[in-house]
């Protein structure tokens with residue numbers, strides 16, 4: 001498989017969970033835009049069987065290289081990003097929950113889930129532990145929204161990201177956000193609608209996650225699924241666009257899957 005095939009599989013799973021992403025595509029394409037993807041993000045648990053390096057192995061085999069590391073103290077997460085020599089390839093951002101910093105109960109729950117993960121390559125998209133329990137979801141939610149989300153959705157693209165620099169008729173994140181608001185999409189305003197600044201060489205915004213009816217062991221419940229992000233990058237002194245991420249901004253972007 002090529003990286004393009006893996007990403008295409010993740011995209012079709014993602015639009016199923018995120019009808020807003022398909023709508024935004026239609027709106028932009030209707031205005032004559034060709035959409036370029038800046039990055040795709042995955043979430044996981046910092047457990048030896050499924051940690052960031054395990055998920056990344058699939059992408060590293062397809063030519064991606066580890067290119068940056070990030071730490072989120074309050075959310076108890078760490079992350080890495082990966083770049084591909086093919087300049088058309090979107091960056092990959094993978095984060096993991098630092099299990100040691102959570103209760104024994106949470107650690108046991110995640111250990112239990114990971115027991116059913118087979119050795120070898122991780123598949124995308126996949127949720128190796130079968131149907132989730134709503135009770136477990138709620139229990140995890142008490143300690144970490146990220147843990148609860150990852151339990152239910154597993155290893156799938158948590159968001160795709162429209163690369164604003166490549167749009168023809170939209171020249172700023174402000175313009176993009178205005179259009180989204182006019183079309184009725186709810187924005188993530190945690191830390192301000194636009195995270196980052198031209199000085200930091202990266203500006204980001206995102207809509208709040210769609211709500212999806214998910215089948216649990218106990219029945220079907222509507223919970224936040226995935227969201228769409230928008231990024232504008234600026235050149236550094238060498239004239240090349242900045243390719244990394246800004247931890248302080250990312251910290252707020254994570255909150256796009258919080259309940260509205």
Ligand code: OOG
Pocket residue numbers: 041042043093095158204229245246249250251253254255
């Ligand atoms: C990732 C949030 C961080 C970014 O671009 O800074 C991020 C997530 O919600 O899993 O994607």
Ligand code: NI
Pocket residue numbers: 039041093159161229253
């Ligand atoms: Ni992102």
